[in-house]
Amino acid sequence: MRVSQAVQSRLSVRAFLPDPVPADAIRRVLDQAARAPSGGNLQPWFVDVLAGPALESFRAAVRRDMAPDAPPQQAEYAVYPPNLASPWRDRRFEVGEDMYALLGIGRDDKPARRRWFANNFDFFGAPLALFCTVDRSMGPPQWSDLGMFLQTVMLLLREEGLDSCPQECWAMVPDTIRRELALPPSRMVFCGMAVGYRDPAHPVNALVSTRAPHDEWLRFHGL
Numbered sequence: 420m421r422v423s424q425a426v427q428s429r430l431s432v433r434a435f436l437p438d439p440v441p442a443d444a445i446r447r448v449l450d451q452a453a454r455a456p457s458g459g460n461l462q463p464w465f466v467d468v469l470a471g472p473a474l475e476s477f478r479a480a481v482r483r484d485m486a487p488d489a490p491p492q493q494a495e496y497a498v499y500p501p502n503l504a505s506p507w508r509d510r511r512f513e514v515g516e517d518m519y520a521l522l523g524i525g526r527d528d529k530p531a532r533r534r535w536f537a538n539n540f541d542f543f544g545a546p547l548a549l550f551c552t553v554d555r556s557m558g559p560p561q562w563s564d565l566g567m568f569l570q571t572v573m574l575l576l577r578e579e580g581l582d583s584c585p586q587e588c589w590a591m592v593p594d595t596i597r598r599e600l601a602l603p604p605s606r607m608v609f610c611g612m613a614v615g616y617r618d619p620a621h622p623v624n625a626l627v628s629t630r631a632p633h634d635e636w637l638r639f640h641g642l
């Protein structure tokens with residue numbers, strides 16, 4: 420597979436087949452992804468992979484911790500800046516509306532939207548999940564290193580015929596993740612990732628998110 424084919428065929432998959440992810444494939448992907456660059460070669464990423472009984476018991480813990488009578492958790496970080504301005508808020512709105520349209524969920528059907536959002540906390544039915552965490556002392560430059568590492572993971576997954584969905588929503592339940600994965604308090608949760616084979620029949624996987632025309636973000640100087 421060419422890099423461009425991996426880039427073009429990657430999308431956030433939000434419905435998976437139950438087929439398990441081969442252990443050798445995920446090991447290969449993660450070992451290779453560690454070739455991602457990082458400032459000063461800090462390699463600030465930590466990764467925990469969950470599958471099989473470990474993933475089932477994690478799912479059960481999440482269900483308990485997210486029950487209506489469970490104590491709320493302090494989110495690890497704000498996923499978006501407060502008062503997100505245009506054009507960023509418009510782009511966020513558009514991808515959400517496009518997704519709910521494919522799912523046949525109307526703008527005013529808040530309960531159905533909440534139910535769909537809750538699938539995040541089931542990793543959209545994926546047979547494998549991973550979490551990316553980072554030491555709290557790390558700053559924005561190291562967080563960008565995490566992004567480079569994770570995109571490398573997602574592209575290598577394509578080469579293995581696998582799909583993924585990166586998930587910042589997990590920042591909402593950091594206490595559950597820290598407890599279940601026995602992470603030290605010094606460790607901050609960046610995101611989770613659902614991994615598996617896409618369900619081609621599910622309408623949500625037909626979502627092809629748009630991209631802003633390049634004149635909104637690109638300038639060439641001297642060429």
Ligand SMILES: Cc1cc2nc3c(=O)[nH]c(=O)nc-3n(C[C@H](O)[C@H](O)[C@H](O)COP(=O)(O)O)c2cc1C
Binds near residue numbers: 430584585586626
């Ligand atoms: C760091 C990161 C976190 C994300 N968190 C979530 C999430 O919690 N739930 C979700 O459904 N999608 C999540 N997404 C997927 C984005 O919505 C998606 O990447 C974007 O809409 C572009 O679509 P595409 O990935 O299909 O190209 C996340 C993406 C990234 C890069």
